[in-house]
Amino acid sequence: MSFDRRLFLTLMGSAALAGCGAASSVRRDPIAHDPGFPEIEFANWTDAEPEYLLYPGDEIEIATPTASELTRTLRVGPDGRVALPLVGQVMAADRTLAELESDVSTAYASQLRRPAVEVTLRQAGPIRVWVDGEVRTPGVYEMVGDIDATQAVIMAGGVLPTARSAQAALIRRGPGGVRMIRPIDLRPRRGEAVAVRRGDIVFVPRSTLGELAAFFTQVRSALPIGFSYAIGGGNGFASF
Known part of the structure; x- marks a missing residue:
């Protein structure tokens, strides 16, 4: 699906004029599946x-x-796995409870x-976001309470x-694991407060969002567990 780059840049410019909206009222921006970068697909927001x-x-x-002696309360490890009796390591991260x-x-x-197996979430772990691009210290940051994109960049x-x-x-990451993107304005007193969720990526470009293509190419093999996304393909989705 093609996308007019001029339309995308127009949307980017108009985002700065959108005014200050509440963090909970996220605008449904008409970002199409391919915002000007054929190698990177984004689903509608x-x-x-x-x-x-x-x-x-x-x-x-x-x-x-049916075998209560095998029941365990476990913490998902940094590598995303849990260790179970009899069977050893099982990948848990990026799985729904039903999938696990x-x-x-x-x-x-x-x-x-x-x-028969029943998986229950006892306590959610740290909530992290990734901030990259033209910021002083790019990296993964732990959220303390509810924050918006500007606060993430300050971190x-x-x-x-x-x-x-x-x-x-x-x-x-949206439903089904597909990547979604929306332009945001981070200028003081001009931008809007856009709440971030666990696993979000905030990217600040040097020039235009065309840099996202290079960004995803560079980090494709280095995305931390919990920041994996899916790209739309002809026969379903591929993790990335």
Whole structure:
């Protein structure tokens, strides 16, 4: 699906004139599947909450009603895995509770006659966002309470003099894991308060958001667990 680059830049310019909106009233920007970068696809923005995905640091209970001695309360490790008796390491991060139940049940199939599994989230772990681009200290930051994109950038030391603060972007994983993008204006007293969620990426370009293509190419193999996204493809989605 093609996207007119001029239309995208027009949207970026108009974002600065949109006024100050509440953090909870996110505008549904008409960002199409391909905002000018053929190698990077973005789904249309939606404010809908996707199904909860497990993250490193989450505390979960994995119960086996038919073999209660195997029930464990575990914390998802930094590598996204949990260690289970009999079967060893199982990937938990970026899985829904139902998906992890299915994975563990399959893993136990060779060990148990009736491998029923129930996974419960006991306590969510740290909530982190990634700030990159023209900021003083790019990296992954832990959120303390509810914050907006401007506050996330402040946590990263603020923008550099070379930053194009009026043409920043918020990248978020939407339903189904697809990437969504919306332009945001980070200029003091001119931008709007845009709330960030767990796993969001705030990107501040030097010139235009065309830099996003290079950004995603560079970090494709280095995205931390919990920041993986999916790109639309002809036969479904591929993680990235």
